[in-house]
Amino acid sequence: MLEPDSGLSLTIARIVQRLKGSSLHSQLERQARVSLHNPDIKLESLKEDIKDFLKTSGWEKKLQNAVYSELNVFPSPCHPAAPPEHMKEPLAYMRKAQGSWEKRILKSLNSMSTELSIPLAQKRPVSEQKELLNKWNEMGTDEPDLSLFRPVYAPKDFLEVLMNLRNPNYENGEQPSFRNHLGLIQVPLKVKDIPELKEDFSELGLNIGQLGIDDSSQVPPEFFENEHVRVGQKGMDLFSSVINFLVEQDSAAAQQYVRQGCPTALRADLWALILNISNQPEDILYYEQLKSNVIQHDLLVDSLIYKDVKLTASNDDYYFVFEDYLYQVLLCFSRDTSVLEHFTYSSATPPKSYIRGKLGMEEYAVFYPPNGVIPFHGFSMYVAPLCFLYHEPSKLYQIFREMYVRFFFRLHSISSHPSGIVSLCLLFETLLQTHLPQLFYHLREIGAQPLRISFKWMVRAFSGYLATDQLLLLWDRILGYNSLEILAVLAAAVFAFRAVNLMEVTSLAAAEAVLADLSTLKVMPLLQIFLFATVT
Amino acid sequence: LRIMAGKVKWVTDIEKSVLINNFEKRGWIQVAENEDWNFYWMSVQTIRNVFSVETGYRLSDDQIVNHFPNHYELTRKDLMVKNIKRYRKELEKEGSPLAEKDENGKYIYLDFVPVTFMLPADYNLFVEEFRKNPSSTWIMKPCGKAQGKGIFLINKLSQIKKWSRDSKTSSFVSQSSKEAYVISLYINNPLLIGGKKFDLRLYVLVSTYRPLRCYMYKLGFCRFCTVKYTPSTSELDNMFVHLTNVAIQKHGDDYNHIHGGKWTVSNLRLYLESTRGKEVTNKLFDEIHWIIVQSLKAVAPVMNNDKHCFECYGYDIIIDDKLKPWLIEVNASPSLTSSTANDRILKYNLINDTLNIAVPNGEIPDCKWNKSPPKEVLGNYEVLYDEEMAQSDGPDRDLRSRSGQSTGVKGNRARDSGKPVLTTWK
Numbered sequence: 001m002l003e004p005d006s007g008l009s010l011t012i013a014r015i016v017q018r019l020k021g022s023s024l025h026s027q028l029e030r031q032a033r034v035s036l037h038n039p040d041i042k043l044e045s046l047k048e049d050i051k052d053f054l055k056t057s058g059w060e061k062k063l064q065n066a067v068y069s070e071l072n073v074f075p076s077p078c079h080p081a082a083p084p085e086h087m088k089e090p091l092a093y094m095r096k097a098q099g100s101w102e103k104r105i106l107k108s109l110n111s112m113s114t115e116l117s118i119p120l121a122q123k124r125p126v127s128e129q130k131e132l133l134n135k136w137n138e139m140g141t142d143e144p145d146l147s148l149f150r151p152v153y154a155p156k157d158f159l160e161v162l163m164n165l166r167n168p169n170y171e172n173g174e175q176p177s178f179r180n181h182l183g184l185i186q187v188p189l190k191v192k193d194i195p196e197l198k199e200d201f202s203e204l205g206l207n208i209g210q211l212g213i214d215d216s217s218q219v220p221p222e223f224f225e226n227e228h229v230r231v232g233q234k235g236m237d238l239f240s241s242v243i244n245f246l247v248e249q250d251s252a253a254a255q256q257y258v259r260q261g262c263p264t265a266l267r268a269d270l271w272a273l274i275l276n277i278s279n280q281p282e283d284i285l286y287y288e289q290l291k292s293n294v295i296q297h298d299l300l301v302d303s304l305i306y307k308d309v310k311l312t313a314s315n316d317d318y319y320f321v322f323e324d325y326l327y328q329v330l331l332c333f334s335r336d337t338s339v340l341e342h343f344t345y346s347s348a349t350p351p352k353s354y355i356r357g358k359l360g361m362e363e364y365a366v367f368y369p370p371n372g373v374i375p376f377h378g379f380s381m382y383v384a385p386l387c388f389l390y391h392e393p394s395k396l397y398q399i400f401r402e403m404y405v406r407f408f409f410r411l412h413s414i415s416s417h418p419s420g421i422v423s424l425c426l427l428f429e430t431l432l433q434t435h436l437p438q439l440f441y442h443l444r445e446i447g448a449q450p451l452r453i454s455f456k457w458m459v460r461a462f463s464g465y466l467a468t469d470q471l472l473l474l475w476d477r478i479l480g481y482n483s484l485e486i487l488a489v490l491a492a493a494v495f496a497f498r499a500v501n502l503m504e505v506t507s508l509a510a511a512e513a514v515l516a517d518l519s520t521l522k523v524m525p526l527l528q529i530f531l532f533a534t535v536t
Numbered sequence: 537l538r539i540m541a542g543k544v545k546w547v548t549d550i551e552k553s554v555l556i557n558n559f560e561k562r563g564w565i566q567v568a569e570n571e572d573w574n575f576y577w578m579s580v581q582t583i584r585n586v587f588s589v590e591t592g593y594r595l596s597d598d599q600i601v602n603h604f605p606n607h608y609e610l611t612r613k614d615l616m617v618k619n620i621k622r623y624r625k626e627l628e629k630e631g632s633p634l635a636e637k638d639e640n641g642k643y644i645y646l647d648f649v650p651v652t653f654m655l656p657a658d659y660n661l662f663v664e665e666f667r668k669n670p671s672s673t674w675i676m677k678p679c680g681k682a683q684g685k686g687i688f689l690i691n692k693l694s695q696i697k698k699w700s701r702d703s704k705t706s707s708f709v710s711q712s713s714k715e716a717y718v719i720s721l722y723i724n725n726p727l728l729i730g731g732k733k734f735d736l737r738l739y740v741l742v743s744t745y746r747p748l749r750c751y752m753y754k755l756g757f758c759r760f761c762t763v764k765y766t767p768s769t770s771e772l773d774n775m776f777v778h779l780t781n782v783a784i785q786k787h788g789d790d791y792n793h794i795h796g797g798k799w800t801v802s803n804l805r806l807y808l809e810s811t812r813g814k815e816v817t818n819k820l821f822d823e824i825h826w827i828i829v830q831s832l833k834a835v836a837p838v839m840n841n842d843k844h845c846f847e848c849y850g851y852d853i854i855i856d857d858k859l860k861p862w863l864i865e866v867n868a869s870p871s872l873t874s875s876t877a878n879d880r881i882l883k884y885n886l887i888n889d890t891l892n893i894a895v896p897n898g899e900i901p902d903c904k905w906n907k908s909p910p911k912e913v914l915g916n917y918e919v920l921y922d923e924e925m926a927q928s929d930g931p932d933r934d935l936r937s938r939s940g941q942s943t944g945v946k947g948n949r950a951r952d953s954g955k956p957v958l959t960t961w962k
């Protein structure tokens with residue numbers, strides 16, 4: 001029987017453990033030492049005085065933000081006796097499925113390497129290193145021959161795997177009927193219904209002002225945005241009772257604030273605050289080091305990245321401008337071993353590769369790629385929208401990395417987590433089947449299972465499908481609620497919005513056509529109508 | 537032939553689908569040039585003939601054309617600069633606050649055209665200026681050409697020797713418009729986005745010059761260079777780096793036929809607001825509106841304000857890295873060719889909205905009408921400047937615009953770019 005606060009003390013112990021090695025820790029120590037010179041610090045009350053000093057100088061807030069960040073990212077620990085796999089993924093059959101999927105991907109990558117006679121990794125000759133360094137800011141103009149490369153997998157391949165997921169302990173002998181789930185996902189995970197979602201997303205309610213609706217031209221702007229902006233901006237006139245969290249750099253308050261959307265001018269700073277990114281000199285140095293890793297070694301995945309960018313972002317009306325930044329971010333990302341940390345709470349495991357000739361010998365095993373993440377078709381679209389907010393490469397990099405290890409990794413790994421892609425798919429299908437049963441049944445009948453269309457939207461977190469300003473409003477809420485469930489809700493809302501047209505189609509192709517262009521959609525009204533104005 | 541009386545009869549010598557589809561959708565009837573026509577969308581060569589002293593003809597009240605007779609006062613590079621310089625000097629002479637200069641002698645509000653000289657006429661003046669900054673780069677543009685033709689960059693005097701009036705190697709270069717060039721200081725610190733240089737193409741419709749009434753199309757776009765911008769001198773010859781004309785970019789290796797290297801102005805706004813903040817972005821767009829209106833005011837006195845005419849200009853603007861907009865040139869015949877699907881839609885809508893304003897209700901025009909269309913027909917146009925309205929409101933406008941500034945009302949800022957607002961800014 002667990003003691004009531006053992007969960008809490010476990011959490012505290014873990015956070016202390018993690019922060020102990022961090023640069024924040026050494027900075028705090030240094031600050032504390034420096035403060036000893038301060039005449040206000042008295043020997044008799046040393047501990048209290050230093051604590052007060054750290055509070056007034058803003059260092060306590062930095063510590064708070066770091067703790068808050070840890071809480072956001074790491075799940076609460078389970079039973080102390082539970083093995084570490086359980087933090088990754090508690091359900092055995094999910095772990096197994098993820099493992100098989102990973103084997104397939106790695107096999108595909110290895111065979112590509114063999115077929116094309118390109119090693120997974122090799123050192124670059126010096127002349128090539130020089131050339132790459134010169135071209136670093138314009139890799140987009142490079143035209144390597146990518147015709148032989150194919151993406152390791154595309155979202156639809158992944159969907160096939162998810163469709164075949166089964167819980168071996170769950171016997172569903174009955175014939176599929178309307179009482180059962182009629183969608184593609186056939187695992188019994190718990191997902192929320194609309195009343196629960198309404199509660200969780202209460203800040204999106206109809207009577208609460210939202211950026212993205214209430215700042216449109218019909219409503220006089222001074223009525224809403226300035227109010228919402230006043231709360232956000234430093235130095236503007238504030239009501240004394242409102243906390244100016246940007247000045248005070250309060251991560252938690254920022255997270256609460258963005259649930260109603262960010263004003264465009266403040267978004268970059270707010271996201272950085274929530275993700276706890278401060279772009280310190282050591283961060284910039286770390287990025288430069290990654291860059292030199294890229295220069296020195298050539299990885300097979302680099303070609304996959306090039307190919308992906310050329311196929312997706314380069315052709316995108318919004319993001320083609322930032323093509324070069326995408327290479328600068330993604331090539332460095334592949335070499336970043338700090339990303340390996342996220343595997344402690346991800347169901348995925350980084351692929352291992354062996355030095356030539358030493359297959360199977362653990363001493364010669366390395367993670368491949370160094371960050372353990374093999375990119376798939378569309379991966380670069382996770383980075384692209386961020387280019388609208390950050391034009392300094394090292395900051396852009398850190399923001400993306402943090403977004404990946406907090407959110408995006410869940411969209412392409414098999415787990416039971418409520419924000420994992422499996423749960424999102426099930427949530428989407430359940431919402432649709434429950435609230436638009438006629439539509440769902442019709443689409444199923446004509447061979448157009450809704451998930452077949454919406455899957456790619458959710459895997460990409462809608463990047464490349466929505467107009468950028470709308471996408472950013474959507475990602476505001478992902479950050480604000482620390483959850484990806486909103487993606488499933490939006491997907492269902494889109495179907496609801498186009499229901500009339502969808503009821504008239506008679507084929508999958510026609511259904512795809514109705515839903516091909518989402519660039520005119522306004523995200524917030526769709527979400528509000530679906531959650532709060534639909535009869536449940 | 538009288539059966540169709542009541543339907544607008546149109547002619548064009550520009551065979552572009554975005555035009556023709558618009559005429560046909562209105563049920564207008566195509567006729568030949570020598571027949572009775574009501575609406576003629578002409579090329580700039582044709583307008584020269586229509587209004588020329590020898591071959592020209594009088595237009596009747598029910599005939600409209602899409603160019604002003606002497607549009608070249610604005611659309612020829614050398615004349616545009618000449619008119620703006622003249623306008624500034626006039627304002628200075630009357631002691632207008634608009635003509636105020638800073639401690640370096642630069643106009644505070646009217647310095648929006650890069651330093652420009654005519655060649656060969658101003659050659660010596662140019663040399664003097666060049667010697668002040670010998671490391672600067674200058675761009676040579678032929679006065680009478682378009683689409684980036686004949687443009688080149690120089691950074692050494694020797695490269696333009698033949699325009700020197702006392703050059704022994706060339707005979708005295710005739711002043712004919714064919715060989716006249718303008719040379720402007722090249723903006724070598726353009727704002728880069730994603731490391732790429734771009735310029736802005738904005739469409740402006742003028743229905744009358746006196747009083748000035750003009751509209752700005754909300755859906756302008758940015759044209760990106762496909763090759764990375766570098767100010768390095770070795771790349772001066774690489775026109776793909778420096779010129780953003782689509783006609784040139786289209787032939788580059790990296791030209792993409794899906795987006796055509798174009799961005800909407802709203803993308804630009806989103807990017808600038810997100811990375812630079814709202815105030816500086818609003819200021820930039822205000823300045824862009826301002827310089828367009830000032831350029832029109834500069835030529836208004838010399839324009840033949842023929843009541844049969846309207847004109848849709850293509851304004852080319854470059855933004856530098858201090859977020860200052862520069863007027864590069866104005867085109868009388870902005871390209872109606874579509875380089876991508878999006879482009880085609882944009883130009884189709886542009887013509888549609890233009891026709892709705894120029895030919896009210898799509899009916900046979902009467903050029904004596906007051907040229908004041910109701911708000912509902914503007915489509916994607918918004919009023920940029922209406923001189924009549926600006927003058928009639930007078931002191932009241934000062935109050936409204938002042939309050940408009942302080943609460944940051946988004947509204948129609950463009951309307952407030954007239955003189956009265958400037959004095960309140962001061």
